[in-house]
Amino acid sequence: MNAVLEFFYSNKEAIFIIALTIFLGLEVISNVPSVLHTPLMSGANAISGVIIIGGIILVGHADLENLSGDSNLLNLILGIFALFFGTLNVVGGFVVTDRMLEMFKKKK
């Protein structure tokens, strides 16, 4: 029990954020008409590409002068791939969502 309390206390900010964000996610989505489910999924999918920030941090702070040490080179290559995949997710996702939404028009 003490361990649980301690975990809660030391992570209280994160837990607050998570709880409120989950609630927010439910609130925002539950009113979406099914007309928009596909663009919504692809738009939300593009947002999950926010992992791109992790890719930027990894590649940005890889030690390019000491690539032979440890597994630096491998990590750099994997990091570049992460960045590439993240960009693909973000750019592709937003572009294709925009393309879909462009077509939704009201009757003239």
Next chain:
Amino acid sequence: MDKIIFNIPDIEIFRGEIILEFSYLLAALFFVYGLKLLSHPDTARRGNLWSAGGMLLAMFTTIFLYRGGADHTTIKTANLLVIFVAIAIGSVVGALVARRIKMTAMPQLVSLFNASGGAASALVALIEFSNPDNSSALVTLLGLAIGSIAFSGSMIAYGKLDGKINDIFTKWMTYINLVFLAGVVVLVVLILMPDTPNKQLLVYALLGLSIVYGVSFVMPIGGADMPVVISLLNSLTGIAAAMAGFIYGNQAMILGGIFVGAAGMILTLLMCKAMNRSLINVIIGSFGGGGAGIDREAGIIKEITVSDAAVLLSYSSKVVVIPGYGLAVAQAQHACNEMEKLLEDKGVEVKYAIHPVAGRMPGHMNVLLAEADVPYDKLIEMDDINPDMPNTDVVVVIGANDVVNPAALDDPSSPIYGMPIINSHEAKNVIVMKRGMGKGYAAIENHLFYDDKTRMLFGNAKDSLQKLVTEIKSL
């Protein structure tokens, strides 16, 4: 001299850090506001731009203000170059694919993008595990496992939607999946224990097993359940990104990821509700095959000629079109829209009835009809159109099957029993456009086709509609 160098950067670091954190807060708010706007057709496009703007902001401030590495500096020029090249290539590829893809292939593309997001999360977590400064092993491992599952699962979903992979289902698949899942959990726990040797090796094992689990988890799911799985995988990618966000204590990643994860989860549950099935049932149960059929195959198929169909439609006062994936495959949206306009000129009221799971992903049919310039206020959701069905003169079912199958209402042995359908059998007349007597995507017999008031119009939907248009014009 030393003193000045020490002081000025200190203030700059402080200022930069504040701007960076503030930009993450703004980005997170942009995501939420963007998705909020996305919930109405009029504002949806703007909403997407807000989200994209948030992402761009977070990317730029991270590139120019984030401090890291041993020397706690912003990113060096050489690294910047690598970053810009990687982002440029990713952007060009992503934008080209997104621009060129056909609207019918949208579900595949979303799966593919989702797979790449999952892969990115898994890679980031994999690299961060070997970083000695990273003190959050639990979230790193969760990010690795969830990201890998989302990656391989989405790849399989892509292959299935694209017709490259068939469903594989046997009874023991469920148990194998449980074993794989248990294996993933055991590996995570083992790696977290302080005394476990060879941790790096176990991390690779976790990566491998998660990929295998993603494959075996999506493999048996098929038929009408595909939309649910896409949405579920979408949600997983969001959660994986959030886990990676915890590694860096990055609020934009945490908020964005959890937000998408929660949104994806509620969308998944909404779709399960639309099919009257529980999520567990979708995941462990197989779909398709079985059910009624042979014994109830009483009744005769009655065909209708194009000219008879044209007369029937032209002299009706209320017509409802029920489009299915067959319409999209035949690229018949435009011909359909033309028919609708001709009929309206003759004073016929024409509406479209959209089932929540019509097409290969939720809302897919709406996108396809929007592409053909059908205004979205003519697309009526199932619950709103069903009460109107008995007053409808003619229902035109184009390339749809399971979503109008009355077995869902009255045949407890049918695999789709309990799924709400569009009650086309209550209309006065039904015209079904179909390529042949083949069964639908879920391979279930449909007794609507044998009904007394049903007339079949066989052939490619586009050809049939074009002939119908010519015929209606000449009336």
